[in-house]
Amino acid sequence: MNTFVWLTWRQHRWTILATASLALLAAFTLVSTEGGKVGSMMMAGFYGLLAQLLFGGVISMFWGAPLIARELEERTYFVAWGQDVTPTKWLRGKMLVLGPLAVLLGALVGLGDGFGGPQESWGMFEASPFVQGGYAIFGLALGVFIGLLSRHVVTAMAATLVFYTLARVLPAVLLRDHYLPSKRDIARWESTPVVPHRGLEIGNGFVGADLRPVSVPDKCAELPNPNSCMRNTKTAIGTYVDYQPIERLGLFQFIEFIVFVLLAGVLFAVTFRLLRRGGGWKPSRSHRRIDSVAEPAQTVQSTPDTAAAHAEG
Structure with missing residues (x-):
């Protein structure tokens, strides 16, 4: 195992060092600007926040996507996956090194919150070591999986970027605010429902009359202010607002971490299954056809009788 760790470091050291430098720089700027604008560090904090948005994508494109795709594209897997090192053992060894490193660097990026201020805020949801670590391990798993399917480095990197972006945007828009049922504040016409301080309105x-939401009739919806219509027609007895309290922020961050870790686990499981069954890495028909043509040609050239016949001709 020590040999495999050394070999993995030897092959990927420059990519690891470059990514680690990015993570350290982002963490420094995020922590330095935490609590508000600090003179000339204002733009540094912005770039730190940008790193939180992109760091998992960097891991997926530059760590995960080329890992298997390069071996398949350059056909070096004939050497890498020999009799003593099976494809699954090879990938397991790589992941034992790269996986923890990706999570550690992702957690480092999530330490600060840039201009978020001294208090917690839903707007700084991704400024969390848990969240960033989950994004990093998911990005690594996604890149490896797409690299196995595409068998081409540039294609794998481009496809990984697209699918990683979708995987980040869709949960943030559709799921994140609803990990737990929202709380509701109801007020009658004499008052107004209130979202607690730093709460997230849903x-x-x-x-x-049953304190359940009611739809707005068309005749009221057409008016500039439907409140008076809803009140006069006694369609409603008041208003409500749904929200997520700030006390749930840490729990929601941990839930998102679990979601992306589970997604990464599924991708790793499918990737190992494909490798074990030979899908995606065995020579294709075109490769086998090229090999079958090349081998007879080499045999003909190396046969003494054939060479003598050509000499006589």
């Missing part, structure tokens, strides 16, 4: 509307 939605609002009108409530009926």
Whole structure:
């Protein structure tokens, strides 16, 4: 195992060092600007926040995507995956080194929150070691999986960027605010529903006599201010607002970490299964056809009788 660790470091040391430098620089700027703008560090904090958005993508494109795709594209897997080192053993050894490093560097990027201020805020959701570590290990798994399927480095990197972006955007837009049922504050017409300090508003509307949300009739929706219409027609008895309290921020960050770790686990499981069954890395029909043509040609050239016949001709 020590030999495999050394070999992995030897092959990927420059990529690891470059990524580690990026993580350290981002962490420094995020921590330095934490709590607000600090003179000339204002732009540094912005770039630190940008690093939090992109760091998992960097891991997926430059660590994960080329890992298997380069071996398949350059056909060096004939040497790398010999009799003593099976494809699954080779990948397992790589992941034992690169996986923890990716999580560690991702957690480092999540230490600071740039201009977030001294208090927690839903706007700084991704400024968390848990969240960034989850993004990093998911990006690594996604890149390795797509690299195995594409068998081409540039294609794998481009496809990984697209799918990683989708995997980041869709949960943030559709799932993140609903990991737990939201709380609701209801107020009658004499007052207004209130979202607690630093809470995240999810939605609002009108409530009926049973204190459940009611839809706005068309005749009220057409008016500039439907509140008076809803009140006069007794369609509603008041208004409501749904929100997530700030006390749930840490729990939601941990839930998102678990979601991306589980997704990474599924991708790793499928990748190892494909490698074990030979899918995606065995020579294709075109490769076998080229090899079958090349071997007879070499045999013909190396046969003494054939050479003598050509000499006589």
